Amino acid sequence: MGSRIVATGRALPRTAVSNQELQRFMDTSDEWIKSRTGIGTRYTLRSGESLAEIATAASRTAIDRAGIKATDLDAIIVGTVSSEYTFPSFACQIQTQLGVDSIPAFDVAAACSGFVYALSVADTSMRAGDFRRVLVVGADALSTFVDWTDRRTAVLFGDGAGAAVLVSEPGTRGVLASLLRSSGRHWELLSCRATGVRGTLDSEVRRESEDAIKMKGPELFKIAVKSMEEVCRQVAKRAGIELDDVSLVVGHQANRRIINAVAERLGVAFEKVFINVDRYGNTSAASVPIALDEAIEQGRVHDGDLVMLNACGGGLTWGANLLRW
């Protein structure tokens, strides 16, 4: 018995922030951001907005599209590093907003790889027979962790949430294989302290630079490309399929140049690579499920297709899931 994604959903903060708007208060340019990252716009939380509410909205869409009720769920697993509470978990916050009780709800902390990790955990538990219907969510609001005076990081991140409903099913469709990797020795390439205030772009409160996201961009770029290439090759091998047979790669949307470099090294044609980083920026754990939801909406995913999900993020963490749609 395996697991299959039967529906997805996404939700975003109300406000889109363009590169031109950032240009007004930061020494940057639309040209620099687009040429180095491919990002044009991102959605960022405003004061008073709640990421838990946004994640619940994405979850409701996925649940409705799956044709089930929230009370039919057996578990809720969330990839996030952005909860406003140390406890309860973000998953418990979504659980209560969905009006569900007495099922396991827990978070997986793997930064940008959060959804890929959570999907793997859900699939493994479902194969073991623990659950039949699982809600898997990726949600983050890294814009609230940046130092808005640091142009090297502030332009990269956006906020949002994506969700998927998995059902256990016999047969050849669904999650064929997953592979998760971490390398704690590289933690200093991308990190953020647990201390400090959270600041939205419109609030007067600003996160101090020592508490903000720290990143060694160029080093991270190289490791991200190499590790995502490697994990995609390995997960294909584990599933016993050829990379040539993959119909669509839905990778973590951090940077268009990273996505293209991974595809090039894998020998995957450009038409088989889904990209929406231009409109969302890097939404961390939300990026893969948001991209998957859009890819489905745009008719890029068909029954029987092989779909590769992959991600890399702080930890470092990285991983991939190979799905037969």
Ligand code: ACO
């Ligand atoms: N606007 C204008 N100029 C800028 C900006 C900006 N927003 N940011 C940096 N610069 C300047 C730098 O100050 C530097 O100027 P200098 O040479 O005078 O010192 C110059 O641009 C080049 O800076 P680099 O950091 O070398 O630029 P690079 O080409 O490496 O691009 C980037 C930076 C986009 C961050 C790239 O390294 C990258 O994408 N790395 C991966 C980081 C990432 O995606 N992190 C997300 C999480 S991890 C993951 O999801 C995979």
